[in-house]
Amino acid sequence: MHIDQLDTPSIVIDLDRMERNMAKLSAYCQASGLQLRPHTKTHKIPELAKRQMASGARGITVAKIGEARVMADAGLNDILIAYPIVSEVKARELAALAERARLAVSLDSLEAAQAVSHQAAERGVVIGMFVEVDVGFHRCGLGRPGDAVALAREILSLPGIEFRGLMFYPGHMLAVRSRQLEMLTAVNDSLDRFHEAFRDAAIHVREVSGGSTPTACLSAAFHGLTEIRPGMYLFNDRNMVGAEVAPVDDCALSVLVTVVSTAVAGRAIVDGGSKTFSSDRFLSGDGLGYGMVAGDPGASVEAMSEEHGHLNIQDASHRYRVGDRLQIIPNHVCTTINMHERVYGVRGTEVQAVWEVVGRGKLQ
Amino acid sequence: MHIDQLDTPSIVIDLDRMERNMAKLSAYCQASGLQLRPHTKTHKIPELAKRQMASGARGITVAKIGEARVMADAGLNDILIAYPIVSEVKARELAALAERARLAVSLDSLEAAQAVSHQAAERGVVIGMFVEVDVGFHRCGLGRPGDAVALAREILSLPGIEFRGLMFYPGHMLAVRSRQLEMLTAVNDSLDRFHEAFRDAAIHVREVSGGSTPTACLSAAFHGLTEIRPGMYLFNDRNMVGAEVAPVDDCALSVLVTVVSTAVAGRAIVDGGSKTFSSDRFLSGDGLGYGMVAGDPGASVEAMSEEHGHLNIQDASHRYRVGDRLQIIPNHVCTTINMHERVYGVRGTEVQAVWEVVGRGKLQ
Secondary structure (H helix, E strand, C coil), rough: CEHHCCCCEEEEEHHHHHHHHHHHHHHHHHCCCCCEEEEEECCCCHHHHHHHHHHCCCCCEECHHEEEHHHEEEEEEEEECCCCCCCCCHHHHHHHHHCCCCCHHHHHHHHHHHHHHHHHHHHHHCCCEEEECCCCCCCCCCCCCHHHHHHHHHHHHHCCEEEEEEEECCHHHHHCCHHHHHHHHHHHHHHHHHHHHHHHHCCCCCCCCCCCCHHHHHHHHHHCCCCCCCCHHCCCHHHHHHCCCCCCCCCCEEEEEEEEEEECCCCCEECEEEEEECCCCCCCCCCCCCCEEEECCCCCCECCCCCCCEECCCCCCCCCCCCCCEEEECCHHHHHHHHCCCCEEEEEEEEEEEEEEECCCCCC | HHHEEEEEEEEEEEEHHHHHHHHHHHHHHHHHCCCCCCCCHHHCCCHHHHHHHHCCCCCCHHHHCCHHHHHHCCCHHHEEEEECCCCCCHHHHHHHHHHCEEEEEEEHHHHHHHHHHHHHHCCCCCCCEEEEEEECCCCCEECCCHHHHHHHHHCCCCEEEEEEEEEECCHHHHCHHHHHHHHHHHHHHHHHHHHHHHHHHCCCEEEEECCCCCCCCHHCCCCCCECCCCHHHHHHCCHHHCCCCCHHCCCEEEEEEEECCCCCCCEECCCCCCHHHHCCCCCCCCCCCCCEECCCCEEEEEEEEECCCEECCCCCCCCCCCCCCEEEECCCCHHHCCCCEEEEECCCCEEEEEEECCCCCCCC
């Protein structure tokens, strides 16, 4: 099928760029001796997870049990749920899933650890467990090394559980690249304190899982890191360009839209709004705008209604007409893919793949 | 089922409040001699659309052909697609759908009108058509009465099409209620000019479709209005409370979440973020925060990651513990429901209904 035959709005993925992005990070991890466990919350597509495995990943990361189930159903069998599993219902489902895939979770409370242990022991399975530590993002994670050691010690005594190590997410490092190095020093000071406390307590930390796309190419500099969990690197987006993490030419995903109205002067309305792109903001830039119009830096995606994208075309490089088709690179790929039932893989102008976003909406 | 048995995050709808909201607006429309055509993009659930019809609606509104198809499949048969249908593919699908439901579209360009007419005539169906006019929101719609008359004249000459009247969306009136009256004067001046131009041209404008939830109770004051298309009135949300359109007690929808981490001081993390609530902002307030914690005005939903809701609990009225369950009223109900595969209707603490959000993801 030719790309012109796709109805709009549709997500199109430039397969050449995606494959280049995938190969580049795999090569970096191999050269750095780091394990790669891509976060598949970015795409929620089993087929892409399999391609990541074929490209050298040692397993995958997900955010929810529902996402893990979708991936396990498709044959992925080494899955980290990088999210605290808290309730009895969820712990029971986790244990059931552990019968058909090697699972691990991260958490920062004894309550969560006990619930998982109880269900795992009852079902006779073993679930891996990472203690989440806070290295500066202040979202989840224990900030004091003594608390992390104390939780790990409890975990070591629980049945049905294998303590695997520490997990962190450096979410505060999503900043312009030049500022990442000074932040890295503080993160490493923090990591050093955790490593020291675990050494003093004689608890072996086999794995340290961290990282993200914005910090991916700094990964070798994190102290003691064994594994990274980037997601966006496959596609990149306007935020990654704004943070100087990727050039525009490494953006592999865009949304194909059609101009549906030019009635208001200086404006073109396209058939994708916040229910197509999400309303995630340009966090690594000035906070303004909802995407980049491919090939026309003079046009700005100024506002989003639910189904209308409002383009300001006062400084656009060409005239926009009703029926024109454009490609818009979104602010944030993860939340954009999450709005779509399927995505299209394109090489040149040829649609070569149609992938269902099987894991979307699996919120529980 | 008891509400405590629901897994989280889950959308719960207080049926008593929803029914009260529904009855109130139906009564207002009846008393004002206005037709009610609820915008079902808010919920995308056929069963709720049917309840709106049973409560006095004359038909429904949708934003996309995919949503119209879902509603027609469920037996809804008077549907306005309040969105310009532009491409040949879409016009063909619209015409096919018109064989089994009374359809109308709104648009502001001859290109769109011709495409629809061509496919309708080819298939031997008649599709209603509204000319969209701009009364101040500056999104879609013709701003000059002469242009609207010219387009209507073209439409009157096209086969397969029935010209039904004018359509507008007063999106700029989503403001604090006290400011709506002065804005209404400007909108009415604009409407008067359109009415006059159509009278002068001797073109009968049978219907004028306008309105929204924020302006619903002002509807009788719009000049010449015959029909309104509110969506959010069923549920209301934090934006409607902020705009003084509804009191908190009229908010019928909330998201049930669980506290999954309290490791960081002053903060509680719940298991719903932007992929559960959307990242729509508090537009009718200070722009800050992503929801209201029911029963605890001292806790604020300060930030959203994709799967983490960040609560600032420094001024909270009680201590939050891992495993606690809370209900959060979202900023914007339409984009929140759109993130979920299903919602739960609750009376008291009893779950009485489970509704699939059948129309979600129907972007085309």
